Amino acid sequence: MLELRQVSKSYATPQGPLRVLDGVDLSLAAGESLALMGESGSGKSTLLHLAAGLDLPDAGSIHVDGRPLADMHEGQRAALRRARLGLVFQQFHLVPSLSVADNMTLQARLAGRHDRTWCDTLLARLGLASMARRYPEQLSGGQQQRLAIGRALAVRPALLLADEPTGNLDESTADEVLALLLELVHDSGCALLMVTHSPRVAAPLNRCLTLAHGRLQGATSGTP
Structure with a gap:
């Protein structure tokens, strides 16, 4: 579903180029979950942005759902993100003028993949069904994060990319949101x-x- 081969990325600094990724290889299969860890500034978010086609590597190749991102123009990569990817970030990026239900279905509608039954199921599973007519400002932080996760999953993505999806939540709420995320994935x-x-x-x-x-240093096995 996701394959990176010898991916490198550098950024210009006053001191010269800073190499953030240095020949990274990574593969992720359908149905598999992978955690990417590292210190702040290690390149984790850069790798995620490259996988989403939000940026391009200096060297190496990235394939998403079997398609090479380098062969696509910006519009094609945007279309791929709408239809095949789900993105969840620390900042929820909810639309304040849209209701909970409309925020949930936004990406799916843009991609032409709206499934009302699936969206209703997500609202129920995420504990948001009774809040469907509310607006984001009326939700708690945990509820907003669950809504952001639901919006990403409403399109039935082939690949879900999540950047510190529980980073702004207290430990108890984070555990609850993570459990729901993994269950739905x-x-x-x-x-x-x-x-x-x-x-x-x-x-x-x-x-x-x-x-x-800039390199993947090792791997450990999690829960199968």
């Missing part, structure tokens, strides 16, 4: 790549890789 059959700094958050996923000095 399992039920939908999509692949999950999640960036986190927390070993506790990474533990339930199938695999965990650590990014350091």
Whole structure:
């Protein structure tokens, strides 16, 4: 579902080019969950943005759902994100003028993949059905995060990319949101790549890789 081969990425700094990723290889199969760990500034978010086609590598290749991102123009990559990818970030990026229900279905409608039954199921599973007519400002932080997860899954993505999806939540709420996320990912059959700094958050996923000095340093097995 996701394949990176010898991916490198550098950014310009006053001191010269800073190489953030240095020949990274990574593969993620359908139905598999992978946690990507590393210190702040290690390149975790950069890797996630490259996997989403939000940026392009300096070298190497990235395939998503069997398609090389380098062969697509920006519009095609945007269409791929709408139809085949789900994105969840620390900042929820909810539309304040839309209701909970309309925020949930936004990406799916844009992609022409709206399934009312699935969206209603997500609202119920995420504990948001009774709040469907409310607006984001009327929700707690945990409820907003659950809504952001639901919006990403409403399109039935082949690949879900999550950047510290529980980073702004207290530990108890984070555990609850993570459990719901993994349950829904399992039920939908999509692949999950999640960036986190927390070993506790990474533990339930199938695999965990650590990014350091631009390279993946090792792997540990999580819950199958």
